Amino acid sequence: EVQLVESGGGLVQPGGSLRLSCAASGFTFSSYNMNWVRQSPGKGLEWVSYITSSTMYYADSVKGRFTMSRDNAKNSLYLQMNSLRDEDTAVYYCVRDRIGSFWGQGALVTVSS
Amino acid sequence: DIVMTQTPLSSPVTLGQPASISCRSSQSLVHSDGNTYLSWLHQRPGQPPRLLIYKISNRFSGVPDRFSGSGAGTDFTLKISRVEAEDVGVYYCMQVTQFPFTFGPGTKVDIK
Numbered sequence: 001e002v003q004l005v006e007s008g009g010g011l012v013q014p015g016g017s018l019r020l021s022c023a024a025s026g027f028t029f030s031s032y033n034m035n036w037v038r039q040s041p042g043k044g045l046e047w048v049s050y051i052t053s054s055t056m057y058y059a060d061s062v063k064g065r066f067t068m069s070r071d072n073a074k075n076s077l078y079l080q081m082n083s084l085r086d087e088d089t090a091v092y093y094c095v096r097d098r099i100g101s102f103w104g105q106g107a108l109v110t111v112s113s
Numbered sequence: 114d115i116v117m118t119q120t121p122l123s124s125p126v127t128l129g130q131p132a133s134i135s136c137r138s139s140q141s142l143v144h145s146d147g148n149t150y151l152s153w154l155h156q157r158p159g160q161p162p163r164l165l166i167y168k169i170s171n172r173f174s175g176v177p178d179r180f181s182g183s184g185a186g187t188d189f190t191l192k193i194s195r196v197e198a199e200d201v202g203v204y205y206c207m208q209v210t211q212f213p214f215t216f217g218p219g220t221k222v223d224i225k
Contacts (some may be wrong), residue, residue: 035214042116044217044218045154045162045207045216047214047215047216050214057212057213059213061143099167099168100162100164100207102164103161103164104161106161
């Protein structure tokens, strides 16, 4: 069974940093590209970033502030978030592959003073 | 960026009756590899989205056959042949042809 479990969310002040993790199981993690997608409270979905074996892509809204990475040996995906803003408040989902085949339960990030 | 629009934004439906949602993209979603990367997602309240349809018309594993997708280029449709109670929630179309990937605003489906 495919499982994606996010962790690392929480409350952070504007300008602060947070690192999200996603633990993957039930499939060969190294063989799949991965995404981060976020959803602000009561709002729609916004793609954040995508990683292949060697390349990362980012939404303009997070470029230069967020860094996506992966550790295939640990079957883990990461999102380092710096210079956080109020508008980054959202549930962050770890999503498998380009078509979005599997989604984690999400990690809530709240940016507030 | 490719802008995705959906109609209607809200759809009250009768159990057992069909339902249809349209999705339009501001540019063609045909990728240079020949595929059209248009997916449909369903999100129930308090749950993460789940994939229903990928590449326009391919039902994902475990998705009931009452769900079908169609379309080409810039115009796409999700159809539910007979709505069941578990189908309530928000439906999103998503294009993953071109970066940045983008989503439609969502269509809320509830029971009349």
